[in-house]
Amino acid sequence: NAGVTQTPKFQVLKTGQSMTLQCAQDMNHEYMSWYRQDPGMGLRLIHYSVGAGITDQGEVPNGYNVSRSTTEDFPLRLLSAAPSQTSVYFCASSYGLAGGTEQFFGPGTRLTVL
Amino acid sequence: SQQGEEDPQALSIQEGENATMNCSYKTSINNLQWYRQNSGRGLVHLILIRSNEREKHSGRLRVTLDTSKKSSSLLITASRAADTASYFCAQIRMDSSYKLIFGSGTRLLVRP
Numbered sequence: 484n485a486g487v488t489q490t491p492k493f494q495v496l497k498t499g500q501s502m503t504l505q506c507a508q509d510m511n512h513e514y515m516s517w518y519r520q521d522p523g524m525g526l527r528l529i530h531y532s533v534g535a536g537i538t539d540q541g542e543v544p545n546g547y548n549v550s551r552s553t554t555e556d557f558p559l560r561l562l563s564a565a566p567s568q569t570s571v572y573f574c575a576s577s578y579g580l581a582g583g584t585e586q587f588f589g590p591g592t593r594l595t596v597l
Numbered sequence: 598s599q600q601g602e603e604d605p606q607a608l609s610i611q612e613g614e615n616a617t618m619n620c621s622y623k624t625s626i627n628n629l630q631w632y633r634q635n636s637g638r639g640l641v642h643l644i645l646i647r648s649n650e651r652e653k654h655s656g657r658l659r660v661t662l663d664t665s666k667k668s669s670s671l672l673i674t675a676s677r678a679a680d681t682a683s684y685f686c687a688q689i690r691m692d693s694s695y696k697l698i699f700g701s702g703t704r705l706l707v708r709p
Contacts, residue, residue: 526685541696542696586630586632589639591639
């Protein structure tokens, strides 16, 4: 199993550009989530999904969109990138709800917005 | 802030010593998890402790939970250089089972 994969590993955008961060898991997990991690801080939840077709907002959802058309994939879209979105983005998945089971994390995408 | 607080923010010890990290939180929780993050990598799950448990062990790791003080601690015994990493607690609050709220982490350096 590949676990949780994220692409790209690194990305540089200009202010106003759009892009999609990809996340995929091959463990048949129902729960998936996106976090951002800023320097010296913990992770903050952006959006999460409890199954295909079901998504909801986390702590810091503004500026980001998500969709979940399949169990395996959970892309994160930045519609109009801003310098404040410079961060490291992590995708995670778990078999059950976030709190009840181990979260498996991807390796992260380091995004810089100029 | 919704996040818990971790203490200390940074810790430097000699190989073989024990390392203790603390985590405090503000609201009642369902359970609490600890994760490790090596530099530039994703997080790895260490231990989950439920609100009705007081202590849990996994190898050289011991986690305690005191719900009356709203705090948890992670003890790493006989530390090794490979334990050098950041350690985060993550809470699931009773009002939201879907959201894992992370603390700001403790950066542990184990000197050989």
